Amino acid sequence: MTLKVSDIGEKELVRYIIANSKYITPDDTAITEFSSTNIISTCDMLIQSRHFPKNISYFDMGFKAVTVNVSDLAAMGAEPLGFLLAIALPKDLTIDSFKEIIDGVLKACEYYHIPLIGGDTNEASEIIITGTALGLTDKPLMKDTYNKGDLIAITGSIGLAALGFELDSLDNIYSKKALNPKARINEGLVLKDFATSATDITDGLASELYEIKKDNFGFMIYEDMLNITEEFKSLSCNLNLDYLDLILHVGEDFELLFTISKDNLEKLPIDCLVIGEVTDSDVVELTLENGFVERIKNKGYEHYVSE
């Protein structure tokens, strides 16, 4: 039986690529030392039928294509330098819709202070956007350079986008987060000088915790520190969804997950939510509201894996 990519999943494919390339640093972005600093580069491809909710506007598609890439710069504490836009469009797309996508891209570039510097246009059967973001930093903020005893924090509440994808209405904080999330670029620039590590939450908190986990280190997250509102719980319940599943295993909030020493937390000049701590347990766990401790499953959004 011939193995297919869906048999082994995205993470294994990435492992093959990394195993055969000696120049890839497996962090949120590529890091290229240059002069007395580092060029930070990252790319992300968004495919209409897979990455965009059905009710998203063309403008928000364009905006999000920038956001997902700038979020990786934020995770490295990088200063934005430039954005490249490779876009493929179906030939029966209207000019107005095309212009809305571009306007979304340009608005996002203005919002993040990242100039649109180049790109490529193509034809395809659906909208496909690959963005490349370039940045600079003298001190890249890696994803696994935390220490035992560090606190774990996030730059804002998570799970909102996950709930938003399930709602029909567009006019609420969850849907707005799902359709138009924002990268935490300014927070990243501050965290560079305070945090011990950082990554951005794209595939869910659980997924990111397992991404950054090193041998002999563990994470303890506390449900009652996640700032889960009664409204969130009740909306999830009404939809027959597990609110913890939405918070841990979906993602798309683009908040930064970072670790920080207690001392530095006191001096940190940005808002954040402390949600747990780095331990030596070698496992990833959640202390529920009722006091019980459970293992967090390594489950997040992964391409190819058969349902």
Added chain:
Amino acid sequence: MTLKVSDIGEKELVRYIIANSKYITPDDTAITEFSSTNIISTCDMLIQSRHFPKNISYFDMGFKAVTVNVSDLAAMGAEPLGFLLAIALPKDLTIDSFKEIIDGVLKACEYYHIPLIGGDTNEASEIIITGTALGLTDKPLMKDTYNKGDLIAITGSIGLAALGFELDSLDNIYSKKALNPKARINEGLVLKDFATSATDITDGLASELYEIKKDNFGFMIYEDMLNITEEFKSLSCNLNLDYLDLILHVGEDFELLFTISKDNLEKLPIDCLVIGEVTDSDVVELTLENGFVERIKNKGYEHYVSE
């Protein structure tokens, strides 16, 4: 009637993007001044059903994805710095085919001395590869900085890939060029110090000449300097194809088209084919073998345009 992207064509879409972005230099790549040099960046998306001949191997797909991007670095006279690979795969693609694509990418990166430094993996209904190439140069070689009286030259014969796409056999110089063209990265690095302008030939010589044409300048190309072999003419004839059309209006050879002063040509340490000169005629013309002069049509490969 609502206008569609196929009504206006790729060049118009690009014009909209450029008109609304003050940071785009419309040359082969983006140019970002940094330190005492320039970061060169470019991206190109290849879509399986549109950019790859049906008989191309998975290995050659991967190799070409690097070539098309490195070719833009070559056109700027840039030193390669790094390559990012965003790739989408159908879920029923075999692991072996996936590995062949990656091996092609890695082989090309080794060939061009450009490290693979990062990327992204996704699922799509067909293979889609967006490559981003980064480079450095203290003196970017622009595409339209030629002078009247400059000679026009190319780094090698053109039209071979175009003929190759039409042939069934794989074992000939034309098919090899169609399936596995090479970017002229070393030539670009040399030309940086000798040429007055350069671009790479992707959509056909005619298309590139019109791309680089400025007001009050013209180009005269000479058919008998294009090095068109009898074999090329007879193979084209056998296929009922116009050999000049193959040479001028298809592309995919990835040779560099450049301009150079007569003095510098004498000192140029690489092989090239001088094919014409820069004039003040304000038109783009070809002197045929029989002495007649005709206008070269502005026709090359363009996405979206309805047949």
